[in-house]
Amino acid sequence: MNLEIDEVKQDGNATRLKLDGVVNIQTAVALRQRIKPLLNETCREVHIDLIGVRFIDSAGLATLVEGLQWSRAGEGRRFVLSGLSENVRDIFELAKLDTIFDIEDGKPA
Amino acid sequence: MGSSENQISCTLNSSCDCVDVLCSMVEVMGQRASLSDKQTNRMVLAVDELFANIAQHGYHGLEGQVDMRAACENDILSFELRDYAKPIADASALCTSNPCLNSELSPGGLGLQLICAVMDKIEHEPLPDGNRWHLIKYLNEGEDDES
Numbered sequence: 054m055n056l057e058i059d060e061v062k063q064d065g066n067a068t069r070l071k072l073d074g075v076v077n078i079q080t081a082v083a084l085r086q087r088i089k090p091l092l093n094e095t096c097r098e099v100h101i102d103l104i105g106v107r108f109i110d111s112a113g114l115a116t117l118v119e120g121l122q123w124s125r126a127g128e129g130r131r132f133v134l135s136g137l138s139e140n141v142r143d144i145f146e147l148a149k150l151d152t153i154f155d156i157e158d159g160k161p162a
Numbered sequence: 163m164g165s166s167e168n169q170i171s172c173t174l175n176s177s178c179d180c181v182d183v184l185c186s187m188v189e190v191m192g193q194r195a196s197l198s199d200k201q202t203n204r205m206v207l208a209v210d211e212l213f214a215n216i217a218q219h220g221y222h223g224l225e226g227q228v229d230m231r232a233a234c235e236n237d238i239l240s241f242e243l244r245d246y247a248k249p250i251a252d253a254s255a256l257c258t259s260n261p262c263l264n265s266e267l268s269p270g271g272l273g274l275q276l277i278c279a280v281m282d283k284i285e286h287e288p289l290p291d292g293n294r295w296h297l298i299k300y301l302n303e304g305e306d307d308e309s
Contacts, residue, residue: 078214079181108185108203110210111273140203147204147279148272 056080057105058087067098073105076113085116092123097130099123104136109144121154133157168194169233176217176226176245184213184230188241191232195239195301208280208297209241211273220247220293239299246292253286253293 056074063069068091076084091099099120103109117134124132135157137145145151170187174180185206192202209230216228229244277284277297285296 075182077181077210078217108206108210110207110214111276112214114272140200143200143203144207144276147207147276 056083058084060087063098063100065098066096067100068096069100069102071102071105074107076106076109076116078110078112081112081116084113085119088116088120092120094127098133099131100133100135102136103134103138103141106136106138106141109141111148114144114148114150117154118150124155131155168235169231171229171231174213174228174230176213176221176224176228180228181210181213184209187230187232191234191239191241195234197239197301204280205239205241205299208277209243211277212241212243212295212297215273216243216245216247216293216295220245234301237301239301241297243295243297244289244292245295249288249290250286250293251288253288 056072056076059071059073061069061071070087070091072084074080088099088101101117101120117132120132124130133155137156142151142156145154145156170191172183172187174184188206188209189202192205197205213228213230217223217226220226227246229242231242231244233240233242280299281297282300282303283296283298285298287294287296
């Protein structure tokens, strides 16, 4: 199981990470290594596009929670998720995280 | 790997590159039990989390043997994971019929929270040379798993 991560710098101080694969204990470390540098003082928005993610477990969720904590630590910061499949959204709901994250519905641009 | 109509068994290494094999086995059992895609995904999640716990907390990230057996009999879907790590003397807090109904969600306990949300019963048996874990899902119980 692999996870591919594409990074796209967007207008202003925003970055989009597009994920493709599985986010689990095996791949969450790589995801954390890509997210962590983005969570700094100058970045205002980090967008995680999960359209290609087939499965996520607690290790993946915990990695995303770090981004959520960053967004809450500074005014004007956004940590946005999008592209959740039905099964991935179900796991967010089981973890009771679906109402905590900023989740955009619909297909990402 | 062994397989018959109602059960599959195999021996895995707790190193993480075995997770995909484990998940494939669970998916096969989910299909044999006629589970929906969502229900099967939940079973994969529960077994993935238990396997990860054994790898992290039982074997502390080192390589270790995990025997896995999945069975679907008499409307019961069960997954047995047997490790050879240090036996846990008392895992009773994890293994009641509804172990997590009153627990608070905490980051460290998220994996267990997910297992509890998905399975009907978790059993643990300490052995002289390891632990045996059972994840049990009652099929056709009338509960709405799609909610």
